[in-house]
Amino acid sequence: MRIDLHTHSTASDGTDGPGQLVAESRRARLDVIAVCDHDNFASVLPAQECGRQVGLSVLNGLELSCCLAEPLGGRLREVHLLGYGCRHDDQELGEELTRLRAGRLGRVGEICDRLGALGLSITEDDVLAQAAGSPSVGRPHIADVLVGKGFVADRRQAFDEYLGDGKPAFVPRYYTPLRVGIGLVQRSGGVAVVAHAWGPGSRAALPLHVLAELVTDAGMDGVEVDHPDHGVEVRLLLGTFTNRLGLIRTGSSDYHGTGKTGNALGTCTTAEDQYERLVEKIDRRGGQR
Numbered sequence: 477m478r479i480d481l482h483t484h485s486t487a488s489d490g491t492d493g494p495g496q497l498v499a500e501s502r503r504a505r506l507d508v509i510a511v512c513d514h515d516n517f518a519s520v521l522p523a524q525e526c527g528r529q530v531g532l533s534v535l536n537g538l539e540l541s542c543c544l545a546e547p548l549g550g551r552l553r554e555v556h557l558l559g560y561g562c563r564h565d566d567q568e569l570g571e572e573l574t575r576l577r578a579g580r581l582g583r584v585g586e587i588c589d590r591l592g593a594l595g596l597s598i599t600e601d602d603v604l605a606q607a608a609g610s611p612s613v614g615r616p617h618i619a620d621v622l623v624g625k626g627f628v629a630d631r632r633q634a635f636d637e638y639l640g641d642g643k644p645a646f647v648p649r650y651y652t653p654l655r656v657g658i659g660l661v662q663r664s665g666g667v668a669v670v671a672h673a674w675g676p677g678s679r680a681a682l683p684l685h686v687l688a689e690l691v692t693d694a695g696m697d698g699v700e701v702d703h704p705d706h707g708v709e710v711r712l713l714l715g716t717f718t719n720r721l722g723l724i725r726t727g728s729s730d731y732h733g734t735g736k737t738g739n740a741l742g743t744c745t746t747a748e749d750q751y752e753r754l755v756e757k758i759d760r761r762g763g764q765r
């Protein structure tokens with residue numbers, strides 16, 4: 477079984493609609509994928525329907541925009557939390573997702589103003605048109621507008637020079653505190669897994685002792701160990717850690733279609749026994765698969 481538990485669609489910053497995502501997953505010889513769009517579930521049911529037609533299992537997923545301060549009162553870092561099996565009709569989680577998406581929308585104007593001041597003239601309407609069909613407007617959509625206007629070559633250049641954290645057009649938005657996010661995922665029946673834990677944005681906030689605290693005092697369920705952003709040594713360290721604490725170890729591509737290079741479907745995968753543990757936990761919590 478080939479299992480890829482973190483993919484994106486046009487419901488956030490991926491470039492494949494649910495049908496195409498499913499077709500590409502079959503082409504990549506996957507048996508199971510999870511659709512984990514940023515801060516919304518819009519593609520999950522359509523992808524599950526397409527999956528049923530071609531014999532691909534599609535797990536209900538979510539990638540929640542969270543934050544955590546670095547240890548010893550350091551700066552706030554963005555940390556992504558994967559939620560598997562959250563009930564879509566959970567009111568408390570739904571309200572938080574609405575807040576997150578409003579925060580995404582609320583910063584677009586200011587980012588456009590900053591880009592304009594740098595000589596890159598784009599409008600909020602350009603961005604909303606680019607994000608058409610996505611409930612979660614993101615910087616990748618802004619990057620795509622910049623690419624379309626010939627200001628940058630690709631999303632990567634847009635982030636490196638303008639949109640990334642600390643770059644001149646960066647504007648922060650609302651993020652859910654990580655422990656709150658874990659609680660929301662679990663109370664809606666879901667399983668909470670920290671995404672790309674030691675990726676470039678989150679490592680400083682998540683040293684091993686903090687990860688361990690998240691397990692002991694917030695009940696975190698697992699860690700995405702195998703991910704394109706993690707080198708061999710990181711996987712070894714995080715893998716040892718998940719073993720020692722009995723956590724679920726997942727692996728995934730974080731596929732974004734053509735929106736991200738190095739994240740081809742199935743580049744990293746989840747072991748079958750870990751997937752079974754995940755699904756059993758969702759069922760025990762009364763979640764929605």
Ligand code: AMP
Pocket residue numbers: 489514613614615616631632633635636732735736
């Ligand atoms: P936002 O959702 O607006 O906070 O934007 C963050 C998203 O941008 C992340 O989910 C990544 O998928 C994407 N991203 C971050 N850096 C890059 C990059 N260098 N190239 C392409 N996409 C990126």
Ligand code: FE
Pocket residue numbers: 484489514732
């Ligand atoms: Fe993304």
Ligand code: FE
Pocket residue numbers: 539556671672
């Ligand atoms: Fe992420």
Ligand code: ZN
Pocket residue numbers: 482484512539730
């Ligand atoms: Zn992702």
